[in-house]
Amino acid sequence: MINYRSSRDLDWPLLVLALAISGLGILQIYSATAGTIWGDTWWKQMLFVVAGLAAMHVIARIDYHRLLEAAPALYLGGLALLLAVLLFGRQVFGSQRWIPLPGGFTFQISEFVKLILILLAARYLSELRGDRPTLRDLWKLGALVALPMALVMKQPDLGTSLTYAAIGGAGVFFAGLRWQHAVALALLFVLVLPVGWTLLKDYQKARLISFLNPGSDPLGSGYQVIQSKIAVGSGGMWGKGVARGSQTQLRFLPVAHTDFIFSAFAEEHGFVGVAVVLTLYFLLLMQIVQNAQSAPDRAGMYVCMGVGALLLFHLLVNVGMLVGRMIVTGVPLPLMSYGGSSVLTVFMMLGLVNNVRLQRFVN
């Protein structure tokens, strides 16, 4: 059984696309951080990518059915770790997301929870009896997703907790969510919105307000978006050139090597560069969808589509934020943004996709 799976059968186009995007990301991290205190991040990112490739291979070779079986245990472990982060985690930039590791690295558990949730949703949905998920099924899945969401929201990390919702939402969508249920959920969302508003942190409210009107408070929450739009817009068609973007180099663009890396890229490489990278992402997503379509079973399809939906959500929220079309939530751009946990997680997700792909030869 194992013999049928070889490196030849990996999804090479997917891998090439992922590595191309990662490579551009590393270049941009280098350009954005040269001469700053983050000057060593580009080679760290290289290490993360290499580690990610290794993790991807490992994940790809464990039959995902075994992973699905382990999903509940992983889920409980993930919850425990999220709780631990809240209680003992290291505070960075005002939120507790990181678990310190030896060697100065930190470990963002909420990133890996995405992976667990994809597996858990896939397992849960694939075991459903009946044509379509019933309301009862939705409630159950909703509760499973809501628990880690609440814990991450508490960190506070609105962006990541929303990605969990995206995983759950995508799952029920592919499981054949009834339109009546969708409408009911939408109504519920609208009803819960005012309550949710009161639960938000002040800075999160400020972000929402400034998203609706960035000029209202240019130095506060709107500042990041304004500076990002300036960076993007001033890049023009062809960009200012590598390491020549003034917004990036003079640090008007906040966190130019993490959440706003694509603004920095857009400033230095212009619309043409943006079009190239977005095309790469587009192809990457399409490749994942293709793997879903050819998955050997429902669970495999759910896994692939969960990964695809999550990445699309990340792209939408992160890149949408850069051009002022999405609220600032602090969601990294997959593969490009600096960050070990994020890079590892994305490569592990790609490992899951490959896993499903490899399993289709097994019968």
Next chain:
Amino acid sequence: MNLPPEQPERPQTPKGPLRRDDVKFAAARIALFQYAIVAVFLFLISGFWDLQVRNPGFYYEQAERNRIKALPIPAPRGKILDREGRVIVDNHSSFSLMLLRENLKLEEVRPVAEGLGLPYEEVIARLKRFSGQPRYRPVTIKDELSRGDLAFIEAHRGSPEFPEMELIHAQRRLYPRSGLASHLIGYVGEVSEAELNTVEFVRKNQGDVIGKAGVERQYNDILTGVDGQRQVVVDVQGNERQVIGLKEAIPGKPLRLTIDLDLQAVAELSMEGRKGAVVALDPRNGEVLAMVSQPGFDPSKFTGGIRSHDWQELVANPDKPLLNRAIQGQLAPGSTFKPIVALAALESGVIDDAFDARCPGGATFYGRYFKCHLKGGHGVVDLHRGIVQSCDVFFYTVGNRLGIDRIAEYAELVGLGRKTGIDLPQEQAGLVPSTQWKIRTTRQKWYAGETISVAIGQGALTVTPLQLAYAIGGLAMGGVWYTPHVVADPNRRDTPRRAAFNPDNLAKVIYGMYGVVNEGGTGARARIQGVELCGKTGTSQLASNEALRALGTSEALKDNAWFVGFAPREFPEIAVVALVEGGLHGSTAAAPVVRDLVKTYFDKKASRQPYPMLAREHSPEQGQTQ
């Protein structure tokens, strides 16, 4: 081997409770998702299209604004020097704090204002005043920063509660501590809202420092330099990364005055603690050698933006310290007017050499008794004695013969009743009354009795100290008047105003003034050994003595003491007027002031005459010894 993604060999399982292996059921949803992917990418790319392709210019400009900061380099004003090149007004290095307004938030202003000890409301009001200007121009909120201020700013620069701050190095005015020549020099300050609306300052901008009074104002064009600008690339913390454009400031040109610091200092000292003015000029060319007005003020209080408290104090002070009495004080000249009346009488022929008058201590004209200042009377008085002893009755008689309009004619001929045209702002004209004047202003007829008062320099007649020095100096020159000026300009070519007087008549009047000082007259206290100083005392009343007694003597109503003099008698070099308000008698209060000044002038001239240093330099022996 790459297999096609489709798996046609997998048979479609029929509907059942468990369909673990069926993927097809989700095909429609996956297809829908693919459309969603396309939609998301179109949505995102259109965002970039909007920013990068449709209006990149707008954002490019914004990026440049972020990146490039234009900081002014204030041009130092030109120094003000005395006639020998000694510095009167210098500049000193100072720091000013500017706030950058592009990202300024109101709540950031309070910590700065508090840290620098500025009233919050004043800073806000100031920022409001600048709101009409382009936002990329920073606003100065404090000049002349102290060490403590600088430390405070450095400690808080870049902290999030504080606005973007920039320290500007500027040369600020350094005035003589003593307030020396404060009225003459004037002061600088930031242009006010009202001044911006005047023609004089129409080309200035809010925040510009301008000369507001005196020479500083009159010669703004020369003293003011052209501000430079530094364009720097800054990072988000405001750290300079690179200078991309530098336009050096062009300093203002130095201005050499005709003032002699030595004479000015002597005059200042002799007026210290008194109220009044001194003007010394060179009648040969109109150069003002000294100009004092007391009480003075400290011009340096204005340079960093005067505090409203200080300003109120200056404005509310009854002694009017901001008034330049030398050119703005308009007072009755008293007996110093008598030489002019005497000349008018001789020239118009109402008296001749043989004319004399008897003074019993007073005389009645038009039914009113006019007293002479000497109770016992001067006896029989001719023109010479009339001037020397300053006999009022003699001049009542002469004035009565002349009539007001002839007095006015000669007063105007020597330069009274109109501005001398000195190069200082806001000179006053004084007033020479005439029948025409009275009809014009009061629509009433002139009463002959009023002429009697004017004949001894009282009544409606007023002059400024400068006018008096100018008039008498011109007479001493034989009827040649050069426009007074305080700035030494080698290219200055004045055509003097001339009047053709009979030299004999003029000589008689001047001889009288010689007698005042040198023949035991009223100005005997001004006598200087070896100098032919001529002069005339004056004691002008503000109210009749009777009225004074009724009120009880008050300082403000005490008589003003005048002395006008010139020297030497022939070919005069210096004409001086001293006015001591409330000084009671010209002979005691004002004459010594003029004496000291004239003495200094001639002492200085004598000590400088042989130029011993110069002579030695050119001697051959000196060359050998070295």
